[in-house]
Amino acid sequence: MDIELRHLRAYVALCEEGSYTKAAASLHLSQPALTRTIQQLERIVEGRLIERTSRRFDLTDDGAELLTHARRIVADVDGVVAQLRSRATIEIGFAWLLPTTWLAATRRRYEALGGRITLRRVDDPLAALEARSLDIAIYRRETRLPNHLASRVIATERRVLAVAASSPLAEATGLRWADLAGYPLVVNVVSGTTDAGSWDPADPHRPIITCQNFDEWIELVAADRGIGGVPALARSRAPHPGVVYVDIPDAPPSHVYLAWHAKPTTSPAVARFLGVA
Incomplete structure (x- = not known):
């Protein structure tokens, strides 16, 4: 059997704690399991590492030499792992x-x-x-x-109204958020930002047209199936010839x-x- 990292970790923990009970707890091992690991290590190196007495915990000369190397090896491995994880x-x-x-x-x-x-x-x-x-x-x-x-x-975004280019709302001025509460609403139920609950109180009889993604949503708005609400960056990031984005001064922000x-x-x-x- 060869020395494994678990042997060295157990040995370093035992030497630093000076107690099998404390070392086992720090390693989340049972005390018998830790004792077996240290005994395996001593069999591998074919020598006594720890002088065991009822009152003292001392290292042999070989044990002290191994501890120096074991600390360095464990630290080197942990350092490499940390570096690799940092590049994950x-x-x-x-x-x-x-x-x-x-x-x-x-x-x-x-x-x-x-x-x-x-x-x-x-x-x-x-x-x-x-x-x-x-x-x-x-x-x-x-x-x-x-x-x-x-x-x-991570961000709070201004919300704008999205309407079909053919809708009278595309040319309307002075609109308030509450003015839009009764219009049919297109809702992306998976990743959208605006649904009936975005108005208070919500109209239980309001026509709702649902879809599953942004591409479906914008095509439904362009077809004048209903209005929608989206973050203002849609104006520059998602232009559509059939959709007009209208500023609503009191529209609630989205996150x-x-x-x-x-x-x-x-x-x-x-x-x-x-x-x-």
Whole structure:
């Protein structure tokens, strides 16, 4: 049998704690398991490393020499692992209209630490995150997350009205958010920002046309099936010849969120990303 890293970790912990009970607890091992590991190590090196007495815990000369090397080896391995983790690639999923200014700054800071970011467009980033096919989800729709996911607001965006170019609303002036409460509404139920609940009180009889993604949503608005509400950056990022974006001064803002797996633990790469995000 060859010396394994677990032998060296156990030996260093035992020497630093000076007690099998304390060392076993720090390693999350049972005391008998730790004792067997140290006994294996002594058989491998074919010599006594620890002088065991009822009152004292002393290292033999060979034990002291091994401790010096074991500390260095464990520290070197941990350092390499930390460096590799710092260069880990994390995958970020989004449905539409990435907040590019935020992303550019965050990517620059994360990659300065040695990490890498890849982007993937998916219709439902939260579902992909749940399936662990993503590390981070960017989403806008306000929703209650399961307990094992955590979220953070990364941006607040001005909301505008989207209407068909043929709609009388495209030329209207002085519109207020409340004026729009009765119009048929196109709702992207997966990743949209605006639904009937965006008006208070919500009209239970309001016609709602639902869809599953942004492409369907914008085509339904262009076809004058209903109005919609989107972040103002859609005006420059998602122009459509059949859609006009109208400023509504008192439109409620919408938010952009990050979500990630927080339980049982957050991965080191994701935690590092969150630190710069």
